[in-house]
Amino acid sequence: MNDSSTDIEKAVLKEYEYGFVTNIEADAAPKGLSEDIIRFISAKKNEPEWMLEWRLKAYNHWLKMEEPDWANVKYPRVNYQDVIYYSAPKQKKKVGSLDEIDPELRETFEKLGISLDEQKRLSGVAVDAVIDSVSIGTTFKAQLAEQGIIFCSMSEAIQEHPDLVRKYLSSVVPVTDNFFSALNSAVFTDGSFCYIPEGVHCPMELSTYFRINAENTGQFERTLIVAEAGSYVSYLEGCTAPMRDENQLHAAVVEIVAMEKAEVKYSTVQNWYPGDKNGNGGIYNFVTKRGICKGDNSKISWTQVETGSAVTWKYPSVILKGDNSVGEFYSVAVTNNYQQADTGTKMMHIGKNTKSRIVSKGISAGHSNNSYRGLVQVSKNAANARNFSQCDSLLLGDKCGAHTFPYIEVKNNTAVVEHEATTSKIGEDQLFYCNQRGIDTETAVALIINGFAKEVMNQLPMEFAVEAQKLLAISLEGSVG
Amino acid sequence: MLTISNLHAGIEDKKILKGLNLEIKAGEVHAIMGPNGAGKSTLASVLAGRQDYEVTEGSVEFLGKELLDLAPEERAGEGLFLGFQYPVEIPGLSTTNFIKTAVNEIRKYRGQDTLDAVAFLKLMKEKMALMNIDQTLLSRSLNEGFSGGEKKRNEIFQMAMIDPKLAILDETDSGLDIDAIRIVSNGVNKLRSKDNAVLLITHYQRLLDYIVPDFVHVLYNGRIVKSGTKELALELEEKGYDFIKNEINEDEEVSIAEKH
Numbered sequence: 001m002n003d004s005s006t007d008i009e010k011a012v013l014k015e016y017e018y019g020f021v022t023n024i025e026a027d028a029a030p031k032g033l034s035e036d037i038i039r040f041i042s043a044k045k046n047e048p049e050w051m052l053e054w055r056l057k058a059y060n061h062w063l064k065m066e067e068p069d070w071a072n073v074k075y076p077r078v079n080y081q082d083v084i085y086y087s088a089p090k091q092k093k094k095v096g097s098l099d100e101i102d103p104e105l106r107e108t109f110e111k112l113g114i115s116l117d118e119q120k121r122l123s124g125v126a127v128d129a130v131i132d133s134v135s136i137g138t139t140f141k142a143q144l145a146e147q148g149i150i151f152c153s154m155s156e157a158i159q160e161h162p163d164l165v166r167k168y169l170s171s172v173v174p175v176t177d178n179f180f181s182a183l184n185s186a187v188f189t190d191g192s193f194c195y196i197p198e199g200v201h202c203p204m205e206l207s208t209y210f211r212i213n214a215e216n217t218g219q220f221e222r223t224l225i226v227a228e229a230g231s232y233v234s235y236l237e238g239c240t241a242p243m244r245d246e247n248q249l250h251a252a253v254v255e256i257v258a259m260e261k262a263e264v265k266y267s268t269v270q271n272w273y274p275g276d277k278n279g280n281g282g283i284y285n286f287v288t289k290r291g292i293c294k295g296d297n298s299k300i301s302w303t304q305v306e307t308g309s310a311v312t313w314k315y316p317s318v319i320l321k322g323d324n325s326v327g328e329f330y331s332v333a334v335t336n337n338y339q340q341a342d343t344g345t346k347m348m349h350i351g352k353n354t355k356s357r358i359v360s361k362g363i364s365a366g367h368s369n370n371s372y373r374g375l376v377q378v379s380k381n382a383a384n385a386r387n388f389s390q391c392d393s394l395l396l397g398d399k400c401g402a403h404t405f406p407y408i409e410v411k412n413n414t415a416v417v418e419h420e421a422t423t424s425k426i427g428e429d430q431l432f433y434c435n436q437r438g439i440d441t442e443t444a445v446a447l448i449i450n451g452f453a454k455e456v457m458n459q460l461p462m463e464f465a466v467e468a469q470k471l472l473a474i475s476l477e478g479s480v481g
Numbered sequence: 482m483l484t485i486s487n488l489h490a491g492i493e494d495k496k497i498l499k500g501l502n503l504e505i506k507a508g509e510v511h512a513i514m515g516p517n518g519a520g521k522s523t524l525a526s527v528l529a530g531r532q533d534y535e536v537t538e539g540s541v542e543f544l545g546k547e548l549l550d551l552a553p554e555e556r557a558g559e560g561l562f563l564g565f566q567y568p569v570e571i572p573g574l575s576t577t578n579f580i581k582t583a584v585n586e587i588r589k590y591r592g593q594d595t596l597d598a599v600a601f602l603k604l605m606k607e608k609m610a611l612m613n614i615d616q617t618l619l620s621r622s623l624n625e626g627f628s629g630g631e632k633k634r635n636e637i638f639q640m641a642m643i644d645p646k647l648a649i650l651d652e653t654d655s656g657l658d659i660d661a662i663r664i665v666s667n668g669v670n671k672l673r674s675k676d677n678a679v680l681l682i683t684h685y686q687r688l689l690d691y692i693v694p695d696f697v698h699v700l701y702n703g704r705i706v707k708s709g710t711k712e713l714a715l716e717l718e719e720k721g722y723d724f725i726k727n728e729i730n731e732d733e734e735v736s737i738a739e740k741h
């Protein structure tokens with residue numbers, strides 16, 4: 001007889017689907033980090049002097065910082081001198097328009113399901129495609145520009161819209177915020193920039209697709225979204241990487257600014273290479289994401305589906321500064337094999353009548369560890385602040401772990417903060433029930449986890465919900481006997 | 482349709498089924514009765530393929546195939562349905578979505594085209610009317626927060642949707658109110674045909690007034706110890722299981738005595 005645990009834990013990882021490597025020559029910096037490397041990056045990007053100075057300042061600050069170790073994750077320390085900080089695919093000629101993108105790169109993105117052909121794209125989605133350290137193209141730019149929307153790579157924004165960049169860059173995540181934000185500020189190479197003018201409802205989903213291709217290369221992207229008063233935008237990011245035995249570092253910073261009555265919806269489908277079934281390789285995903293509801297009645301909503309990475313460390317947060325502003329965090333984090341995730345959010349209530357809602361669904365399988373870490377902070381003047389948090393964990397097997405670390409700091413006694421948490425297990429009896437109805441175990445697991453994660457999946461834009469559902473199932477394929 | 486020969490099964494070191502024989506032909510309805518702990522649900526689980534139970538001896542032929550060689554979902558595909566004594570809850574998974582997956586997975590197994598949303602809805606409407614089941618129940622999470630009776634009705638509704646060859650209903654009548662018993666029985670009767678068969682597990686002869694069985698068996702201590710027609714159920718109701726236990730115990734005492 002099989003006892004239920006051994007049966008549930010016959011873990012055989014399904015091959016990671018996006019693990020291929022594109023053979024394209026790269027223009028790369030030598031390994032290691034120094035002032036010279038930063039000058040090299042800045043020069044490559046032909047940056048103005050202020051940008052270089054900003055980077056060097058960040059670098060000098062970073063040198064004095066210690067890598068944090070408070071998260072519930074274990075990994076060998078990164079040797080920052082062993083990382084390549086700049087790598088760009090060599091394109092055969094200078095790219096003036098989307099049509100001129102190297103066919104090899106175009107094909108890479110096609111293989112990932114991302115078409116850079118505007119005719120072939122889902123009509124409702126504009127894409128900025130980033131490979132290693134650079135953006136190789138952005139679709140629907142012209143069409144968006146007609147409404148005054150700026151959607152381009154960060155490098156381009158620094159050239160074309162320096163005033164906006166200078167005004168908002170690091171206004172939400174200060175350079176000195178943490179070890180990784182300082183590192184990112186020193187060496188970031190690309191990312192997306194979105195600006196939605198006052199009163200404009202962005203007519204399509206904006207999305208950035210991040211791909212790590214080159215070996216030993218870290219990806220440090222920087223994204224900035226500014227939504228002026230009364231505007232609306234829904235933004236989505238996706239990411240994948242080749243299968244490699246060594247770990248690769250991804251340390252991004254994302255900042256969102258929402259003015260009065262503006263609404264920003266930011267969705268992530270994170271599918272970095274998670275490592276093999278024995279825990280070798282995979283991406284270290286150390287990300288700082290933060291938005292500020294600057295104006296009254298503004299709203300920022302984070303939705304994330306985290307299935308990839310060997311180690312994930314990220315807490316998309318909202319500073320609720322404007323009165324009546326709303327912050328939301330919806331998360332599904334899946335860990336399998338030896339993956340580790342420590343993720344959650346911070347909701348900082350500053351304005352009056354501010355509301356926040358946290359829905360976190362952690363799914364753990366194999367030998368993985370999945371932690372929710374959340375902070376709800378209500379400051380002295382935040383009268384009538386409301387928070388509701390729901391943190392549910394689902395375990396597949398009994399060698400994995402689920403942990404919840406909710407922190408609550410309330411300095412105003414009119415606040416109402418509610419926290420609910422549950423932990424459940426996919427039971428042998430649930431699987432047998434499904435089997436008896438003709439549903440095989442893999443399909444049954446997919447049904448059960450999609451049911452578990454539904455509240456979060458419902459938040460995703462339609463175009464991506466189906467993909468994300470499949471991804472959830474694939475990440476756990478083979479984790480149940 | 483189903484031939485169970487000398488079936489021995491148990492869990493860990495506990496022997497539960499101890500040489501059970503039973504034959505069910507197409508078109509027949511059989512009822513199994515027996516005291517608590519006799520092994521009725523175990524028999525149902527073993528037939529449906531629950532892995533916790535180990536079959537140590539015997540064979541089960543179902544529509545020409547060795548049932549015990551098949552995975553549970555294959556058994557379902559071959560036409561075996563088990564209405565559970567205790568249906569499980571799956572939070573977040575809508576009942577409709579679950580049933581649609583089940584119906585289509587079974588169709589795939591049989592090499593039939595899957596039903597699209599429209600065709601599925603049509604089938605569902607039809608069976609809903611038959612089973613007098615409410616739409617709102619089906620849009621809720623599978624069995625989550627369902628009352629005992631609602632869970633049982635949902636089992637029978639699923640049976641109607643799947644249209645199995647052999648339906649094993651494990652105490653589907655327990656927990657049902659009088660009206661629900663009538664509805665469920667009606668449903669089962671409407672599905673009765675010369676091509677399929679039903680195995681009812683029940684404690685109450687009342688159910689057998691509605692679904693009249695061709696045979697009644699008494700399962701005791703892992704074996705079918707007595708078989709008869711509907712009258713046997715009436716006799717059990719009247720006398721309890723004691724008269725059977727006495728018969729058996731006498732036999733066993735003899736056999737133990739013989740061993741010594």
Ligand SMILES: Nc1ncnc2c1ncn2[C@@H]1O[C@H](COP(=O)(O)OP(=O)(O)OP(=O)(O)O)[C@@H](O)[C@H]1O
Pocket residue numbers: 492495497515516517518519520521522523524533566
């Ligand atoms: N998983 C299990 N672990 C241990 N013992 C079990 C298990 N399943 C069944 N048994 C035992 O096997 C015996 C038969 O159980 P079973 O559920 O088949 O009885 P039943 O005839 O269906 O009873 P009831 O009329 O109460 O439903 C009981 O003694 C029960 O305790």
Ligand SMILES: [Mg+2]
Pocket residue numbers: 521522523566651
């Ligand atoms: Mg029973």
